[in-house]
Each structure stands twice: as structure tokens, then as C-alpha cells.
Amino acid sequence: MDTPRAVVVGGGVLGTMHALEACRRGWEVVHLEADAGPRRASVRNFGLVWVSGRAGGPELDLAVRARQLWEELAVHSPAVGFRPDGSVTVARHEAELALMAEAAGRPDAAARGFELLDADGVRAVNPAVRGGLLGGLRCTRDAVVEPGLVLGALRVTLEATGRYTWLPRRQVVDVVTSSISSVAVDHLGGRHEGSVVVLCIGDRLSGLGGRVGPALAATSLRKCRLQMLQTAPAPERLTTALADADSMRYYPAFDLPGRAGLPEPSPTTSDWGMQLLLVQRAAGGLTIGDTHRYDEPFDFAVEEHPYDELVDRAEAVLGWALPPVVRRWAGVYTGTTDDRIYSRTTIDPGVVVVTGAAGRGMTLSPAIAEETWEVLTR
Ligand SMILES: Cc1cc2nc3c(=O)[nH]c(=O)nc-3n(C[C@H](O)[C@H](O)[C@H](O)COP(=O)(O)OP(=O)(O)OC[C@H]3O[C@@H](n4cnc5c(N)ncnc54)[C@H](O)[C@@H]3O)c2cc1C
Numbered sequence: 560m561d562t563p564r565a566v567v568v569g570g571g572v573l574g575t576m577h578a579l580e581a582c583r584r585g586w587e588v589v590h591l592e593a594d595a596g597p598r599r600a601s602v603r604n605f606g607l608v609w610v611s612g613r614a615g616g617p618e619l620d621l622a623v624r625a626r627q628l629w630e631e632l633a634v635h636s637p638a639v640g641f642r643p644d645g646s647v648t649v650a651r652h653e654a655e656l657a658l659m660a661e662a663a664g665r666p667d668a669a670a671r672g673f674e675l676l677d678a679d680g681v682r683a684v685n686p687a688v689r690g691g692l693l694g695g696l697r698c699t700r701d702a703v704v705e706p707g708l709v710l711g712a713l714r715v716t717l718e719a720t721g722r723y724t725w726l727p728r729r730q731v732v733d734v735v736t737s738s739i740s741s742v743a744v745d746h747l748g749g750r751h752e753g754s755v756v757v758l759c760i761g762d763r764l765s766g767l768g769g770r771v772g773p774a775l776a777a778t779s780l781r782k783c784r785l786q787m788l789q790t791a792p793a794p795e796r797l798t799t800a801l802a803d804a805d806s807m808r809y810y811p812a813f814d815l816p817g818r819a820g821l822p823e824p825s826p827t828t829s830d831w832g833m834q835l836l837l838v839q840r841a842a843g844g845l846t847i848g849d850t851h852r853y854d855e856p857f858d859f860a861v862e863e864h865p866y867d868e869l870v871d872r873a874e875a876v877l878g879w880a881l882p883p884v885v886r887r888w889a890g891v892y893t894g895t896t897d898d899r900i901y902s903r904t905t906i907d908p909g910v911v912v913v914t915g916a917a918g919r920g921m922t923l924s925p926a927i928a929e930e931t932w933e934v935l936t937r
Pocket of ligand 1 (some may be wrong): 598600
């Protein structure tokens with residue numbers, strides 16, 4: 560029997576995980592990417608495999624499964640840089656600590672590895688944290704990967720199968736289906752045939768014609784733009800990722816009665832939808848963010864003002880001056896506007912568009928790919 564062939568469109572983390580899952584199942588894969596190399600959300604993120612904040616139920620289950628898959632695939636692709644470091648969300652106000660205590664009492668707290676810490680406990684877990692704080696919430700299930708390395712590392716693993724073809728600089732403009740196969744047509748007129756076509760196009764929602772464009776336009780999706788920065792290598796190792804209590808305003812795990820008691824956010828926090836997340840890269844620099852803006856068209860420039868507050872907050876938590884900022888950038892992700900965890904739109908049998916995982920796409924990508932292949936091969 561001939562080896563079945565899949566065409567995967569989009570070289571971001573979702574496309575790459577779908578390619579990986581197809582190869583794992585013995586398929587041949589042709590993988591197309593519009594740019595010379597993937598340069599969008601999948602390489603601009605924190606690399607947080609973030610279990611702690613997920614909504615209870617299916618979203619948490621998917622995140623827990625995804626974390627397990629990340630850990631497994633890091634065995635074959637160690638260059639993804641998986642580190643099971645966990646995280647600490649720090650409290651600097653009694654009401655923040657009270658909400659953390661409530662979260663630590665959730666029935667699913669053990670699945671998240673939640674542990675409520677006093678100030679000494681935070682410092683014992685992460686000695687680099689020496690700012691004034693009351694305590695924190697540890698999540699032992701959170702982890703980190705290296706966004707700048709993940710995609711390349713996974714492609715090396717894919718190429719080793721001998722069943723994988725990577726085609727950058729090929730923008731797919733249409734997908735044509737017949738009763739036996741589907742053909743992805745690229746902007747140079749190249750035709751890529753497979754029994755399955757999976758389009759993981761991230762935030763490029765308007766680049767496809769034929770039946771795909773209108774189907775996507777009818778799907779409940781919206782884009783979000785975030786600002787980020789990175790410092791030079793820090794003088795010491797941070798043993799966990801860090802978040803501040805503003806993160807509890809956004810993550811559904813903290814949608815508990817105590818959330819109403821959180822102190823008033825600063826004007827910059829409200830205006831920019833800001834929270835502090837801080838992750839140390841394997842090479843020592845600190846990736847720090849973020850902001851959330853939804854009104855399109857997005858600014859083409861990054862704004863200095865929220866960066867000032869992010870740096871102040873990071874220094875207040877750490878209790879020491881940050882190394883110089885060496886990089887600033889913005890990134891855009893696509894999320895759903897309804898209660899779906901992500902969006903999988905079937906265009907034709909065997910042709911699907913997968914996007915909309917929002918700020919959890921890096922985390923969930925291996926488990927989403929697994930679900931897609933279960934749907935496609937049912
Ligand atoms: C600043 C920022 C921080 C984040 N932090 C985290 C985090 O720490 N943890 C987490 O879980 N998630 C995080 N996310 C979310 C996560 O990064 C995204 O959900 C995820 O990367 C989306 O992956 P993707 O493959 O769908 O999209 P993308 O990374 O956008 O990739 C899509 C790719 O498809 C290509 N493409 C599009 N259309 C075509 C076409 N027609 N033909 C060929 N190629 C095409 C694009 O060029 C692109 O390379 C963050 C996002 C941002 C922006």
C-alpha cells in the first residue's frame with residue numbers, strides 16, 4: 560500500500576506539530592511556509608508551557624496532555640529546550656494572596672501542581688526573587704521551551720524520518736479538492752497533493768481564496784497584539800518562571816470569588832491589558848511581557864510606555880536591577896471569540912484549518928495536533 564501523504568501549510572508551532580504527528584503515524588508530509596522561515600507568534604512568545612492558568616475541565620485536560628507530549632518529544636528533540644521548572648505567581652497584596660489560597664483549594668489544584676507559599680517559601684523555591692512580597696502560588700506543572708529553537712529542532716527530527724519535505728517561501732493561495740485527494744496551490748503555481756491538507760496559518764486569516772477564505776471569515780476569531788522585551792543575560796539563574804498577580808485577572812483558573820477583591824489595576828494595566836510574565840532563556844536573558852491590544856489595524860511600532868512599567872515591576876519582584884534590554888518586539892496571535900479552546904474548521908473532508916489557540920498555542924500545540932489527526936483519521 561502506498562504511504563499516505565499529508566500537506567501541512569504553515570511552519571509555526573501548530574503546523575510543525577501537525578507535521579510531526581503525521582510522520583509519527585507513518586505518513587509522508589509536505590510542509591509549506593510562506594516566509595523564508597517562520598517568524599510569527601511561534602518564535603515571538605515566552606515559550607511557556609502554561610498549565611496553571613487554564614480553565615478547569617477540557618482546557619486543563621488538554622494542557623496536561625500537551626505538557627506530557629512536550630516532555631516526551633523533548634527526549635527525541637532535546638534542542639527544544641524543555642525545562643520542567645514550574646512557575647511562581649507572586650503576591651504583593653493580601654487580596655492577591657487570598658485569591659491564590661482560593662485557587663490552591665480548587666478541586667483540580669493537584670493536576671496543576673499548585674502550592675501556596677509564604678514569602679520565605681517563594682525565596683526558597685526561587686532564590687533570585689528578593690523583592691518585597693507576601694507570598695506566592697507555585698505551579699509545578701508549568702514548564703518552559705525555547706521558542707527560538709523549537710521549530711528548527713522539530714524539523715531536524717522530521718527530516719530524519721526520510722518522509723518529510725520542507726518548502727519555505729511558498730504561500731498557499733487555494734486548496735482544490737476532488738473525490739480522491741486535495742491539492743494545495745501555492746503562489747508560484749506549485750501544486751501539492753495529499754489525501755489530507757491541514758492549514759495552520761496563524762494570524763494570516765485573509766490570504767487564502769477559494770472556499771477557505773469565506774469559511775474562515777465566518778469563523779469567530781479575533782487577533783491580539785502583544786509587546787515583549789528581552790534583556791541581556793542575567794547574573795544569576797532563575798529556577799522558575801515568574802508572574803505577577805495581574806495575571807490572575809486574565810487566566811480563567813482564577814475566575815473565583817476572590818478575584819473581585821483584587822486591588823484596582825494601575826491605569827497602564829487597564830489601558831494595555833498588562834500582566835508581568837518573566838522567563839529566563841537557556842542562554843540567560845530574561846524574556847519579559849506582556850500587553851494585550853485587540854483593535855485593528857495594529858500599531859506598526861512598539862510603544863515605550865508599557866515597557867517602562869514592565870521593567871519597574873520586574874525589578875520590584877526580583878529586588879535587583881534588570882540587565883540592559885537588548886530586544887523589543889510585538890507579536891500577534893489569533894483567538895476564538897466563543898468558548899472553543901481553539902478553532903478547527905473543516906472546509907472539505909480531509910481539509911481543515913487549525914488556528915485560534917490564542918495565548919496558549921505554544922502550550923497546547925502537540926495535543927491539538929493529536930486531536931486533529933484523530934478527527935482526520937476517524
Ligand atoms: C508575544 C506572544 C507571546 C505568547 N506567549 C505564549 C506562551 O508563552 N505560551 C503559549 O502557550 N502560547 C503563547 N503565545 C501564543 C502562541 O505563540 C500562538 O498561539 C502560537 O504560536 C500559534 O501558532 P501557529 O502555528 O498557529 O501560528 P504562527 O506562529 O503565526 O504560524 C503560522 C505560520 O503559517 C504561515 N502561513 C500563514 N498563511 C500561510 C499560507 N497561506 N501559506 C503558507 N504559509 C502560511 C505563516 O507565515 C506562519 O509562519 C504567545 C503569542 C504571542 C504573540
